[in-house]
Amino acid sequence: MDLSLLFAQALSGLSRGMMLFLIASGLSLIFGVMNILNFAHATLWLVGAYACYTFWFLLQNHDFAVWLAIPLAALSVALVGWVIEVVLIRRVYERELPEQLLLTYALVLILGDLIKITWGVDDKLITRPAMLSEPVYLAGVPIDSYFIFVIAVGFAVYLALWWFLQKTRYGHIVRAAVFSREMVSALGIPIPIIYTGVFVLGIFIAGLAGAIQGPVGSVTLGMDMAVVIQAFCVVIIGGFGSLPGTMVSSIIVGEVYAFAILFWPGGALALIFILTAIVLIVRPWGLFGTPLRA
């Protein structure tokens, strides 16, 4: 097996990993700061894909249709996220985890039906811009040019989040809230606004990821369920609430999957779960998480 083939596999694994990172980062952020396990995260991701379809459909006569549809879809999903936080999520911060899970799982079902009512049961197809329909060759290895865009967005989101959390005042407040919301509150900082902001940010990233997923294949009902489990695996392996952890574990999961397909195609998905199980046994707080929070 020559080196270029391994390189091609690694690249495809990276693009898969980046797609997972875009979904898992918001999930991890929301859990890390707010201690809410948002089961509906992938469903909001799917709403992003459908919204992307709608905006693309309205703009399809223009060359920039997809490029404008993606941010518009992400913003609309963020708006939905804001409504959900204010109306529902806000009421369960103090409740037990099972109750939170019940609420977010109910959201999966409700949003799923709302999608069905809004967009119907037909699969939706977004045509890719012509410039992205041909492969790009890196060192003689073909790669789907759209995934170069996906990888770029993945890293951009990572850097932007890192900068926000490490370098800005709001980021500092958010990180402080992770450790002690009482202390932050005592300093006169309104916790509910911080929480709403974090939730909306997390959902915005989910919407962005969904919108980016749109042109990859077709947009269909039930897509979220195939993805949510893998996103949870990523977050568990990386450590809940850890941004670098989510990044590293996304790449690990993407690459493990890609190389498993090459050498052991039947067991690719199983391998991801075995990996997750091992992490849960050996290091329950994940590779980059801190045991304190458990």
Added chain:
Amino acid sequence: MRRKSLLCIVAALAVCLLLASGGAGQARAAEPYKLGVALAITGTGALYCKDGVDAIKLAVDEINAKGGFLGKHPIEVFIRDTHTKPDAAVRATRDLILRDKARTVLGTYSSACAVAIKPVCQEYKVLHIPAISNSEGITLTNFSPYTYQVVPNSYMQAKAVVLGVAALAKKKGWKTYATIASDYEWGRSTQQNTVALLKELAPELKLVKEFWPPLGETQFTSYITAIMAQKPDFVIGSIASKDNVAWMKQAKAYGFFKKIPYPGSLISVTELILQAKSLDRGLVGLCRAPFFAHLDQPMMANFVKAFKKKYNRYPSDWAVMEYDAVYALKQGIDKANSIDTEKVKAALKGATIDTTRGKLSFRNIDNQLGCSSYLGVVADDPKYPFPIYHDLVEVKGPDSWRPEKEIIAARAAEKKK
């Protein structure tokens, strides 16, 4: 006074009756045959249907030049738009039957439309000849004795891919292949059947690797690169509908189909003509009725010549099949020596007819015409301004259609429901 007016009315009525019966009698002497066409004039199917409509008009002109059906029933064509939507197709068909008094409905473009109009035609006892849509469901279950299918159906086409690949492998010296199939019941069983059949037909072929993406997979990139790493001579895919869209879209973006033959995609003559420049040479395509496969048949040669003369272009698969549909009807009428629908229906049962694709027979159990499927390698040809199929493999209808006992079983299962 009163009596007089009454007499007048009676007299007027009598005259009316006389006129009416006389008129009807006259009409019966040269009663035109009303042929309904339910095709997609607008919508996604318009591209294929335009050719179909043109071919129907050509066939009708030819027959009318000789006085019409049986030499005395000139054909009147009524065309209604299905908009490629089942509900619109049903409306169009009802209008064709009730307003236009069509005795036969040719159509439709989409299988969903064909399945929807089938019971309507049956209800009004009108013949239905689909000549573009080909879902097996049209003839397999909910069987209507009024429906005659002149297109190789979806089962025949799928089976033909496997049979054709085995033949092509011998021609091209292919040795290795890989499979990619959705990891669930349908994907597993289709893949198993394909592999078993290939083993039987071409034992020298080696299956190098099987790929099983889970159902609902959205990103196939790693599969695509992994398959390319295996460098198989060809790849057989059995991926379910929406996953297939993602797979095809991504594989195309990887340049996959340029590198590895992936037999089974429908590339009809329409695509060969329209994408003459961009279509990758070397693709292994599947089609339903390519005119160039049967130029040795006088009927086909004449049809192509007449079509070219009238429309200044080559006929697509869809034109060929709609043309055959009109002539199938003509031969049914000739055999019945009547335009009475029940008699024509009975005459067509199990009939062997002349078509542009050769002498073909309808099968009794499902009224499916034993027409061939065609597999070949897209290649340039000096005779045409567009690529055609080389290494053409014709898989005969009777070699590819579903065994009768399976049809009986499917209908029994349907009854139980």
